[in-house]
Structures are given as C-alpha cells and as structure tokens.
Amino acid sequence: MSAFFVKRLCCLVIGYLCGMFLSGYFYGKKKNVDLTKEGSGNVGTTNALRILGIKAGAFTLLLDCFKTIGACVIAYFLFRNGADEIGGIRILMAYAGFGAILGHDFPAYMKFKGGKGIASSLGLVIVCFPICLPIALLVFVLNVYFSRYLSLGSIVGMATLAVEGIVFGILGVLPYEGVANYEAMVILVLMSAIALILHRANMQRLLAGNENRFTFHPKNTKG
Numbered sequence: 001m002s003a004f005f006v007k008r009l010c011c012l013v014i015g016y017l018c019g020m021f022l023s024g025y026f027y028g029k030k031k032n033v034d035l036t037k038e039g040s041g042n043v044g045t046t047n048a049l050r051i052l053g054i055k056a057g058a059f060t061l062l063l064d065c066f067k068t069i070g071a072c073v074i075a076y077f078l079f080r081n082g083a084d085e086i087g088g089i090r091i092l093m094a095y096a097g098f099g100a101i102l103g104h105d106f107p108a109y110m111k112f113k114g115g116k117g118i119a120s121s122l123g124l125v126i127v128c129f130p131i132c133l134p135i136a137l138l139v140f141v142l143n144v145y146f147s148r149y150l151s152l153g154s155i156v157g158m159a160t161l162a163v164e165g166i167v168f169g170i171l172g173v174l175p176y177e178g179v180a181n182y183e184a185m186v187i188l189v190l191m192s193a194i195a196l197i198l199h200r201a202n203m204q205r206l207l208a209g210n211e212n213r214f215t216f217h218p219k220n221t222k223g
Contacts, residue, residue: 007079008095015071015099020107022114023063024048027056044115046150050212061119064104068123071100090128091180097124098187105194116198118154121191125161129188131173132164148213151202154195162192
C-alpha cells in the first residue's frame with residue numbers, strides 16, 4: 001500500500017481515537033447522570049445543555065470542538081515532514097479531523113452510538129476549511145435566533161457547508177490543490193451528510209411541529 005493511502009488511513013485512525021472521548025457523557029457521569037438514558041439519549045452538546053444546563057453544554061461544545069482540533073494538530077506534528085508529495089499536510093489534517101467526527105458519532109465502546117458531530121465538525125472547519133466558516137455560522141445563528149430550534153440551525157448550517165464545499169472546490173478557493181482539492185470536497189460533503197442523517201429524528205419532529213425549542217433551562221426531554 002502506498003504512502004498516499006497509509007498516511008491518510010493513519011490520520012483517520014488517530015482522529016477516530018481522539019473523537020471517542022465523549023465529553024458530554026463523562027461530564028454527565030461525574031454528575032451521576034447517564035445522558036444515553038436521558039432526554040434524546042444523545043451525548044452531544046444539545047442534550048447535555050438541556051439535561052445538565054448551560055455549563056455542561058458549554059463544556060461539551062468546547063471539548064468536542066477542541067478534540068477535533070487536537071487530532072489535526074497531532075497529524076500535523078506526525079506528518080509535516082515529507083507531506084508535500086502526497087497533497088500537503090493540510091489534507092492529512094483534514095483526514096484526522098474527519099476521523100475525530102467519526103469517532104464522536106460512532107464510538108466503538110458505546111456500541112457506535114455517540115453524538116451528532118456538530119461541535120466536532122466545527123473544529124474541523126476552523127482548522128481546515130476556515131473560508132467556509134463565516135457563511136455557515138451566520139446561517140446557523142440566524143436560524144436559531146428566528147426559530148429557536150438548535151436542530152434546525154444545525155441542519156441548515158451543515159447543508160450550507162456541503163454546498164460551500166462543492167462550490168468553493170469547483171471555484172478553486174479551498175486551500176487545497178490537485179487531487180487534495182477533490183478529497184477536501186468529499187470530506188466536507190460526507191461530514192455534512194452524516195450530520196444530516198443523524199438529525200433525521202429531529203427533522204421528523206420539526207415537520208410534525210413537536211421539536212423542542214432552544215432554552216437555557218435544563219431537563220427538557222428531546223434534543
């Protein structure tokens with residue numbers, strides 16, 4: 001197997017291992033609360049916020065974001081020397097970040113049931129696709145502000161990232177060249193598609209009109 005594939009696979013594995021640290025789950029355990037059995041059963045930011053409060057939500061958001069950034073940093077220091085011939089170090093960092101999202105969403109020790117990857121995806125976008133961040137973040141904030149649905153903001157924001165990935169990739173404004181540009185486009189689209197699939201229950205509740213609106217008060221039941 002060529003170095004092209006080996007290094008990318010290694011970065012995915014590194015990211016996956018980093019992503020399996022489920023901050024919301026462990027924070028809940030410290031408070032004698034099992035998030036997998038409360039609210040939506042999800043261990044991500046939204047359920048942590050609704051069940052445990054704003055402090056837990058902020059803690060989960062930050063750690064889930066930074067574990068993806070951490071995976072990218074590890075990939076950088078491991079492969080920065082000699083990365084140019086296979087597309088540059090940035091694309092290897094993107095693979096590590098994507099691996100962290102997979103580890104967060106599908107942790108092996110939790111029977112592959114984790115979070116929905118929004119905070120983890122944020123970390124990847126910050127490091128590897130910063131040009132996509134302003135529009136997607138604005139779309140998220142505006143949707144949450146006017147609708148009070150965190151899930152709607154997440155769904156529309158992730159869909160926006162997928163569109164940006166395709167459009168920016170075609171225009172050549174992503175910070176990648178050659179085959180790495182196409183890889184970056186695929187990573188963005190896959191990241192967004194997985195998040196949308198994991199939000200399918202939220203979509204059903206939004207369509208039915210019984211999705212919970214955003215609140216800082218804990219102990220709601222769905223998320």
